[in-house]
Amino acid sequence: EVALLVTDGVTTTATKQNVGRIICHENVHQWFGNEVSPVSWTYTWLNEGFANFFENFATDLVRPDWRMMDQFVLALQNVFQSDAVASVNPMTHAVYTPSEILGTFNAVAYQKSGSVIRMMQHFLTPEVFRQGLVIYIRSNTREAATPLNLYAALQQALDQSSHSINFPVNTIMQRWANQGGFPVLTVTRSAASAQSIVVEQERFLMDRSQSLPDRWHVPVNWVLSTNPDFSDTSPQGWVPPTFPAQSFNIPGLSNAEWYIISLKQQTGYYRVNYEPSNWAALARVLNSSHESIHVLNRAQILDDSFNLARNGRLNYDYPFTISSYLVKESDYIPWGAANPAFTYLDTVLSSSPVYNLFQRYLLHLSAPLYEQLGFQAVEGEPFVTPYHRNIILDLNCRHGNPECLNTAQSLLEGFRNDDSQPLNADIQTLVFCSGLRGGSAENFNFLWDRYLRTSDSSEQSILLNALGCTSNEERRAFYMNQVISDDSPVREQDRHTILVSVINASPNSTQAAFEFIIENFAAIQPRVQGLTGTTNILNALARRLTSQADFDQVESFEARYQNIFTAGELASIAGIKENIASSITWSTQNAPIVEAWLRANYDDSGAPALVSGFLVLISIFVTIYNH
Ligand SMILES: [Zn+2]
Incomplete structure (x- = not known):
């Protein structure tokens, strides 16, 4: 229902x-x-x-x-992730x-x-x-x-x-x-003054140690800074599969400060990489007048640049410099495109010496929208604003904006004391989740009890997604056990949500969930309603596991249950292994670049305004906790 x-x-x-x-x-x-x-x-x-x-x-x-067809771009970017492995x-x-x-x-x-x-x-x-x-x-x-x-x-x-x-x-x-997968185009201007570009294509694979010979017929069109018209999406040319490279003559190119090759409004199913000077020009225009680029192309530039950098095809300086324009971006779609990249960086940077700077950077980018959107919905606000509010509040509460955590905590306590008062449904998962992060067993028990009493499936779903956020080990074990327990009140079609919610909560919770899955997979498999349940769980793991130790555990997990895995589950496990392999490469190749960028741009000496803003927040935090 x-x-x-x-x-x-x-x-x-x-x-x-x-x-x-x-x-x-x-x-x-x-x-x-x-x-x-x-x-x-x-x-x-x-x-x-x-x-x-x-x-x-x-x-x-x-x-x-x-805005369903605008939101479509976020779904497309999301499926790029699962379509970027050789095994797909x-x-x-x-x-x-x-x-x-x-x-x-x-x-x-x-x-x-x-x-x-x-x-x-x-x-x-x-x-x-x-x-x-x-x-x-x-x-x-x-x-x-x-x-x-x-x-x-x-x-x-x-x-x-x-x-x-x-x-x-x-x-x-x-x-x-x-053919599985999709192409990445590499676009270069033959010379700064040239009127033509050269486009090469290859299959985009997250793990660069692999390469496959697949090629496609790729439709393209272009926009120049001198005439930024993004309305006509019909192709102006094709990159054929048979040539190693295709060149296009583009009248006026030599006068253009920046250019974009794509199928406008990200209607093409492929990524685009440029020569560094054009990436730098795109970063400049986004930071000075972002609205001259179509909102869906802004989303594409963010998603492509972060994923090309993650893939080792582009220096991380570019996506970070591009993303700094987000402090002025008020549209939901580009934030929806950037957020998965931030989630990935959150996982791979969590043990880095600059993790703190990274968190501070995210709080800086989202500060104007945190002020503007707050926790309360406004009558008549745009339909997608609740999604945008959730991203901004999640970034703030997850990365330690003390005001965000305090507000979430007090909203949950107010709700506990008088649950007849309605709490905006769109922020309930976030408020409950932030309230459980402190580890309070009382908060967990209150929400679990509420789950048992409600018959509204939408509210059940909110609660199931939030309950996994608990950092209380004993309550977390109790919660995961509801997946396999014979007298579990959770319907089989909803049980995978329990594990997905624990996996996504924090690095600690990911490990706890993974150990539980390794120990109990034979019991889990028949109790999560078929293949979609187990693949949802395995795909959630694929987004969170990053280390060599994780890789070894996945291999022993694979060996232990080889006789009961279905074809779909084996494909998901192959995807997990490819993702971990690329994360390991990431740490050696990219971590130093990201660390250097953050130090140069967001270290104490580098951004005084930001740092003092942060210190004010800390002092508020200290004041509140001293009372
Ligand atoms: Zn259908």
């Missing part, structure tokens, strides 16, 4: 948005799934990719203020057994396929795409289809239109659907 019911004041904005999306998603299956079915589960993406795309597209038509399956992927078929209902079939379909909409143009889908549904009605039927229908619509592209739809789409 969490997918259908909305109660004002109780249901969170995120749940309400999910209800809208899911209603659209299931309706879309009337056409993509029922009217036309894939001939085999090898093509699950023909159902789920279109349902994923249209759940956003259709909700956006009904509620444009929800392509969209079209032959399956035979029930376990393999279950395994196709994953991020590739949903978000990746939805993102590639969105790219197709833009390289064909929205009108040709629409006509092509009408032909596809009409000519295959009540039949089973393969992707070839889809490509033929889109080609027919393209041929009937005035729009043309360099390659047949079939030729382009074969590679996008049949």
Whole structure:
């Protein structure tokens, strides 16, 4: 019922948005799934990719203020993470057994396929795409289809239109659907005064020690600083798979201070890397007049630069200098793009000597929005503001803004004393979580008791996500035990949330959860409702484990349960190992650069205004705790 019911004041904005999306998603299956079915589960993406795309597209038509197609970019950036490993399956992927078929209902079939379909909409143009889908549904009605039927229908619509592209739809789409992963483009100006650029492509893999020969037909267009118009998303050129590099003549390039190559508004499913002088120019324009770059391209620049640096393709100075513009960024989407990069850095820097400077940097970037958004929702505020508020409050409470922690603590105590007073549903997880970080068993027991009493599934979900934040070891063990205990009150479909919430709470909690999973996996597996539960748990681990010791533990975990792991679980474990290997490389290669940047820009001597602001906060903290 969490997918259908909305109660004002109780249901969170995120749940309400999910209800809208899911209603659209299931309706879309009337056409993509029922009217036309894939001939085999090898093509699950023909159902789920279109349902994923249209759940956003259709909700956006009904509620444009929800900005679903802007939020789509964050989902695309998110799926890049799981699609950047060599072991990932392509969209079209032959399956035979029930376990393999279950395994196709994953991020590739949903978000990746939805993102590639969105790219197709833009390289064909929205009108040709629409006509092509009408032909596809009409000519295959009540039949089973393969992707070839889809490509033929889109080609027919393209041929009937005035729009043309360099390659047949079939030729382009074969590679996008049949190869795993996605490309990274490397763009260089042949000389500072040149009117042309050279673009190379290769497959983007998080672990740089691997390389694969996959290439794609990549649609591109460009924007110059002299005419920053981001509206036309149709391609101006293609990077073909057959040449090692493709050059493009761009009139006016030599007069441009900066340029952007992409499919505008991040409609392309690929990353873009530039020569250092253009990265520096992009950092300058963002720090001086960020609004001259489209909000979705700002999100792309943040996500690409941080991930290219993490990948060893770009010096970390660039993404950090770029990110310093966020102190002026008031839009949610770029913050939504930067936040996963900050979460990653939080994990890999947690034992670094500059961790403190890193935390201070995040508090500095978010200070204006912390002031502006606060804890209370404002009547009539934009739909996505609660998401933005959560990011800002989480950064502040997690990284030790004492005022944030005190406010969360007092909101939780006020709620404990009189829980008839409604507490803004959107910040409940954050307030409860921050309140549990102190380790109070009373706070834990109060919230657990509340979980037992509520029948509202949205509130249950808030509480399950918060309870894992407890730093009280005994309560944490009790909580994790609810995954496998025979008399657990938590429904099987919700139990994976317990472990995911503990894994995400803190480095200590990640270790505790991992040990629990190693000890009890045989009991966990049948009690978290099938493959999606265990893959959610394993994927959460993949984002948090970073050290050689973690790697060794994963290997013994893999050996211990080799007889019971499903194909999907084994794929997740391969992903964990690839992620850890790249984190180990990160520490040796990148930590010194990040440390130097933070010391140069945010050390005591380097940023006096910031430091004095921080000292004021500390003195408030001391004052409060002395009373
Ligand atoms: Zn579906």
